Amino acid sequence: MKNDSNPIIRSEETTIDMHICAALSESGGSGEIYFAAIAPDMELSPLACAYARARGADRMSSFGDWIALSDVCDVPTAKLIQHEVSDGIIAPGYEPEALTILAGKKKGNYNMVAIDPAYKPNPVEHKQVYGITFEQGRNELAINADTMLTNWVTENKNVTEEQKRDLIIALITLKYTQSNSVCYTAGGQTIGVGAGQQSRIHCTRLAGQKADNWQLRHMPKVLELPFRDDVAKPNRDNAIDVYIGDTPEDVIGDDVWAETFTRQPEPLTAEEKKEYLSHVTGVCLGSDAFFPFGDNIERARRSGVTAIVQPGGSIRDQQVIDTCNKYGIAMAFCGIRLFHH
DSSP, rough: OOOOOOOOOOOHHHHHHSSSSSGGGGTTHHHHHHHHOOOTOOOOHHHHHHHHHHTTTOOOTTTEEEEEEOOOOHHHHHHHHHTSEEEEEEEEEEEEEEEEETTGGGGGGGGEEEEOOTTOSSSEEEEEETTEEEEEEEEOOOOOOOOOSOOOOOSEEEEEOHHHHHHHHHHHHHHTTOSSSSEEEETTEEEEESOOOSSSHHHHHHHHHHHHHHHHTTTTTHOOOOOOOOHHHHHHHHHHHHHHHSSSHHHSTTTTTGGTTOOOOOOOOOOHHHHHHHHOEEEEEEEEEEEEETTTHHHHTTTTEEEEEOOOOOHHHHHHHHHHHTOEEEOOOOOOOOOOO
């Protein structure tokens, strides 16, 4: 693989990625929804926790991925990756035992790349499209609360330190995802991303649905699904996604349930999902460019969003602010677009 891009998140972004993640065992059963069990005598390292949470933000989309780590791959992280469907990994280094563990994936054909942590990419990026060369300055924007979360434009300006942390995580995520992009965060991690859509409201809806699904995975009824022991994790993820979706009969119907479960699960009704999601609150949201209409706020509110950061600059900024004020949502204008093309 050519080393002409830098997948390593540095400086203050590494600090967020590595050190604000609480252990999964302390996060209200989150380890169960990630299927993140490792040896009982081994604790998750900060890196392993960050990886599990990043993958757990959208397990359906992470199937067959490339993994980029911001620190030397340690044994707990390797043990998690060992049991995931993945095509390769990039990291600034590997502990010897971690390297041995990963070398056994895919019958010895797992791709492992060591990247120079001191590598500096070119300040100007180029892209060719049908003979036309586009160039732009590399996005080296430093993202932190002191520079991005100072201009609170709503009546509600009371934001906790935890919310500020989550808003910064949203902005960092947006820096590395395809525009248009909207990101939902909660509890120190990303829980829903809607990227590469043609309109911002579609990003907000897509990310909101993913965030809702992440929340629904915590429901006791979902955590207690009676999976057969021989059902692989990717199949479990697919089954859960279908179960909490609009067509649960596709996995729990009379003619198919035995393929996945030891007994036929009860359906998760629309009323149960609505009731559960109605209690979700404290979710944060970031957008890589301004919201042009208040409909984005209306949709975000339904997923428990209480704090937002976006660049501002729309001719309808006041409409968006008014919609936030209507629901008591705090919103900051960071003043900088985070487009990634």
